[in-house]
Amino acid sequence: MIKAVIIDDELNARELLEKTLVKYFPNRFNIVAKCDSVDAGVMAIKNYEPQLVFLDIQMPEKNGFELFKSFEAINFEVIFTTAHNQFAIKAIKRSALDYLLKPINHMDLAEAVKKFEKKNAGNFAQKKLALLLENLNVNDQNVSKIAFPTTDGFELIHTNQILYCKAESNYCCIKKIEGSTKLAAKTLKFVEEILPTNTFKRIHKSYVINLNYVVRYHKANKEIELTNGEKLPVSFRKEEEFINAILQNQ
Template identity: 50%
Template sequence: MVKTIIIDDEEPAREYLKKLIDRYFPNKFTVVKKCKDIEQGFHSIKHYKPDLVFLDIKMQNGSGFDLLKQFDVVDFEVIFTTAHSEYAIEAIKQSALDYLLKPIDQMDLYSAVKKYQKKTEYKNELDRIRLLLENIDPGNHLHPKIAFPTEDGYKLIKSNSIQYCKAEGNYSRIFLVDGNSFILARTLKKIDEQLPSHFFLRIHKSYLVNLNYVKEYTNTGGNYLTLINNERLPIASRKKTEVLERILER
């Protein structure tokens, strides 16, 4: 069963969403907690460790974005709910799995849930492949696990599972090869110091890239690296020479 938490400051909205989940996904999802505000939501997430959170964007005591900023690592999926369509773009920027406009339509909910299930299945398959490769070559120390500090301790991530890192103010978002990402309360400079320099390169003030996942360099309309997932990241002018040297030496 997928553990789910609903966070919304409107009781009718909380109850309606729970009824939809119970009615259409009774054997797949269980709502472990319904929360009325950010504080209750934060403590419930820490306690229940949900797989999926339905999170209202605009609440009386803050926004859903404010709640996420309280976590060093966001290790659960988020589906934003909002009555305000103008928040949709911001929800996408926050790397949410999906967003639902209120009043929530059952078909939109079904689509969001299917997206969650598909992503989970894909992640599980990648985890199985990664575990197999690690068991085949347990003595490989080229890609050590990096200990990233979190509020509760440390999150251990193997360096070759990181595709790139992006600065977000005093925070950094880590993008993994499996398509997931999480936020750390650390600057990109600090993360750069932790990761192996023979694989990672700071190509811009906002981007740190694992060169193993670069598939193309282009200089049309600027300088860019294209990664294996087809994301295109800018290269700072002062970094152009260093980037070219590192790519060519590989």
């Protein structure tokens, strides 16, 4: 049986999808959780480790795409569900992922399930979702791409794909939100100067972070926690400046 999680803020939508799966795919699905928010969905995925997630795009507190910020590796396939949002659908199509338009038709659902069963899990899913985030960013006029010098040329990266930058001697390690790292052939100071100052902040001699991906600040330990669970130190000299930046970034 396929272990699945349904994430949708509408109760009727969750119930209808489950009933449709039971009716048209008897004994094929084990719905281990039905969640009404991204945060609840993240917990369910971590607890149950499903093979497939049915994910609504438009939800009140966080949209469906924000769910992926909570995972360093994507080990599940995703079928998006949405009532509209042509921009999102275009990005999903370009990323070779599946989606279902509401109200969900059982024939469309059957086709999506058929595609799912042919796909590989694990790294393949990770790459497709990384491509989705990239495609979403391409159409976002508020997002800039920066060319980072490397030993053999340049690496073009969207700034909102960067989780943090770390000093590595005379080089700089750039950690992206989907888990990969890139090595820039420049110092952290150089990289810091070309990043947008309203989003990126130096918190330590070795780290520049993206403020958008800070989950919490542990004042006693002088460290921040990012959306991927990593914890980074905040130096005494940078603490006040960092706290002011976080408050202004709300």
